[in-house]
Amino acid sequence: MASTTLICDTQPWKDLKAHVEDIKKTHLRDLMNDKERCEQMMVEFDGMFLDYSRQCATLDTMDKLYKLAEAASLKQQINRMYSGEHINSTENRSVLHVALRAPRDTVINSDGKNVVPDVWNVLDKIKDFTEKVRSGSWVGATGKTLKDVIAIGIGGSFLGPLFVHTALQTDPEAIEFAKGRQLRLLAVDVDSFLIIKAVKGEGIRKDSRYEVPVILAARLQFSFLANVDPIDVARNIAGLNPETTLVVVVSKTFTTAETMLNARTLREWISSALGPSAVAKHMVAVSTNLMLVEKFGIDPNNAFAFWDWVGGRYSVCSAVGVLPLSLQYGFSIVEKFLKGASSIDDHFRSAPFEKNIPVLLGLLSIWNVSFLGYPARVSMESNGKGVSIDGVPLPYEAGEIDFGEPGTNGQHSFYQLIHQGRVIPCDFIGIVKSQQPVYLKGEVVSNHDELMSNFFAQPDALAYGKTAEQLLKENVAQHLIPHKTFSGNRPSLSFLISSLNAYNIGQLLASYEHRVAVEGFVWGINSFDQWGVELGKSLATQVRKQLNASRTKSEPIEGFKFSTTKLLTRYLQ
Numbered sequence: 001m002a003s004t005t006l007i008c009d010t011q012p013w014k015d016l017k018a019h020v021e022d023i024k025k026t027h028l029r030d031l032m033n034d035k036e037r038c039e040q041m042m043v044e045f046d047g048m049f050l051d052y053s054r055q056c057a058t059l060d061t062m063d064k065l066y067k068l069a070e071a072a073s074l075k076q077q078i079n080r081m082y083s084g085e086h087i088n089s090t091e092n093r094s095v096l097h098v099a100l101r102a103p104r105d106t107v108i109n110s111d112g113k114n115v116v117p118d119v120w121n122v123l124d125k126i127k128d129f130t131e132k133v134r135s136g137s138w139v140g141a142t143g144k145t146l147k148d149v150i151a152i153g154i155g156g157s158f159l160g161p162l163f164v165h166t167a168l169q170t171d172p173e174a175i176e177f178a179k180g181r182q183l184r185l186l187a188v189d190v191d192s193f194l195i196i197k198a199v200k201g202e203g204i205r206k207d208s209r210y211e212v213p214v215i216l217a218a219r220l221q222f223s224f225l226a227n228v229d230p231i232d233v234a235r236n237i238a239g240l241n242p243e244t245t246l247v248v249v250v251s252k253t254f255t256t257a258e259t260m261l262n263a264r265t266l267r268e269w270i271s272s273a274l275g276p277s278a279v280a281k282h283m284v285a286v287s288t289n290l291m292l293v294e295k296f297g298i299d300p301n302n303a304f305a306f307w308d309w310v311g312g313r314y315s316v317c318s319a320v321g322v323l324p325l326s327l328q329y330g331f332s333i334v335e336k337f338l339k340g341a342s343s344i345d346d347h348f349r350s351a352p353f354e355k356n357i358p359v360l361l362g363l364l365s366i367w368n369v370s371f372l373g374y375p376a377r378v379s380m381e382s383n384g385k386g387v388s389i390d391g392v393p394l395p396y397e398a399g400e401i402d403f404g405e406p407g408t409n410g411q412h413s414f415y416q417l418i419h420q421g422r423v424i425p426c427d428f429i430g431i432v433k434s435q436q437p438v439y440l441k442g443e444v445v446s447n448h449d450e451l452m453s454n455f456f457a458q459p460d461a462l463a464y465g466k467t468a469e470q471l472l473k474e475n476v477a478q479h480l481i482p483h484k485t486f487s488g489n490r491p492s493l494s495f496l497i498s499s500l501n502a503y504n505i506g507q508l509l510a511s512y513e514h515r516v517a518v519e520g521f522v523w524g525i526n527s528f529d530q531w532g533v534e535l536g537k538s539l540a541t542q543v544r545k546q547l548n549a550s551r552t553k554s555e556p557i558e559g560f561k562f563s564t565t566k567l568l569t570r571y572l573q
């Protein structure tokens with residue numbers, strides 16, 4: 001495409017715009033009657049089953065979307081990413097998170113160098129280090145075994161690892177590997193909301209109220225420190241002993257204000273209790289900036305590298321996620337997670353568009369956002385842009401507002417909005433086999449069945465709705481009919497996954513990562529930079545300087561807007 005050509009100037013885009021009128025004349029109720037259409041809108045790959053038949057789309061829509069993908073040179077753009085071209089052009093970088101989970105013998109070049117051996121050197125180093133900590137052969141400054149891990153990081157250096165940890169902490173296999181560790185908190189079973197008391201050192205216990213062993217859904221000794229609010233530091237170190245605590249500082253740049261302040265705070269906590277030399281035994285780091293890691297006082301041997309071709313938001317498969325998660329669950333569990341992601345990477349690169357899960361997810365998002373005008377989605381990101389990759393202002397919106405909720409919590413809170421208020425396309429993700437099934441005595445339907453009943457019901461409720469005619473037949477009072485009528489025709493897609501273990505979690509993560517890329521490639525934007533975040537950061541730096549100058553030299557507040565000056569004055573008083 002010539003540099004000033006936008007995707008909206010192409011014929012396939014115009015065809016899709018015109019096609020919206022056809023789709024508006026249809027209703028999902030009728031579309032769902034077409035069995036052939038439904039059949040063709042189901043895709044299966046390696047234990048993942050995607051049903052997108054409840055999208056406001058026909059097979060003709062899909063053909064038009066594939067043509068749009070062709071006009072955007074989607075296939076070529078995917079290949080450019082995998083071949084290490086500097087597709088993040090504003091930062092002049094490759095985008096190679098796929099190399100983080102590539103098998104050892106793969107060749108993936110960035111700037112003429114195969115990066116896979118570097119990836120595996122770090123993975124091997126993590127395996128070795130985490131095995132030493134977990135086995136107790138790595139001890140703290142006073143000779144005690146390390147029992148508690150605090151991972152400091154923010155944004156991509158926190159949210160990805162948190163997502164994987166949240167999913168793994170109830171996985172029986174992962175628990176088995178974490179077994180024997182100290183359990184610190186009460187935990188809630190995600191399916192059945194059973195409050196299970198944490199029992200020290202126990203992985204599985206028999207509960208008299210149930211017929212089956214209840215596997216403890218335990219938060220182990222592992223916690224994340226992201227927020228710079230001092231309350232969060234207090235929460236993280238409550239009850240912990242620096243002698244038995246390991247702190248992992250995770251920061252790509254090793255300059256992020258919040259992370260570095262939290263790191264200095266915990267360095268002080270350790271050195272004031274154990275002396276400054278203890279830092280080498282109690283603090284390790286993950287970063288691309290190994291010089292700053294050393295300057296901070298962390299032993300370079302305990303630094304785990306990654307590279308500028310890994311975007312912060314795509315870094316969970318680097319040492320950012322692999323180190324803390326391996327400390328908690330062991331390297332072999334995390335390796336499974338990487339293999340799951342790698343399986344989707346291969347699929348994304350090679351499967352034809354009609355069978356390619358990330359491509360379908362991305363194209364359907366574009367259809368909903370740019371054509372049907374549904375800007376939000378219930379269900380990760382850097383697609384919020386106002387200009388094309390060549391700097392041309394976009395005459396269409398890119399990016400969408402994502403939100404979501406586990407289990408049926410959403411049903412009891414914001415689903416009212418999606419059923420009768422705004423049209424918000426939804427992704428429902430269901431699991432065939434629960435991580436922790438519960439069968440109550442005398443009840444045939446398991447707790448997981450109860451949860452899954454909603455997984456199957458909600459998409460149909462959204463698609464079909466309920467007509468006034470149906471309500472009349474049910475003898476609903478006339479005055480209530482407008483209130484109880486559901487328009488339906490609200491799009492969703494359903495992901496049914498065999499089970500939720502490290503491998504499948506990797507698959508899910510990669511599917512959604514690649515969805516972002518597909519959207520960005522077609523919209524013609526850079527999905528891998530995030531200049532928008534920088535403005536807030538630089539203004540905070542200005543405030544920090546002012547606070548410092550006012551407190552230390554009583555300097556007056558200068559250079560801020562009127563109301564900000566008033567607020568700052570009040571804060572300083």
Ligand code: F6P
Pocket residue numbers: 154155156157250251252253254255256259311312313530533
């Ligand atoms: O502000 C956004 C961001 O730069 C993310 O990309 C990154 O994940 C986060 O901040 C934290 O940055 P770092 O890992 O360099 O501390």
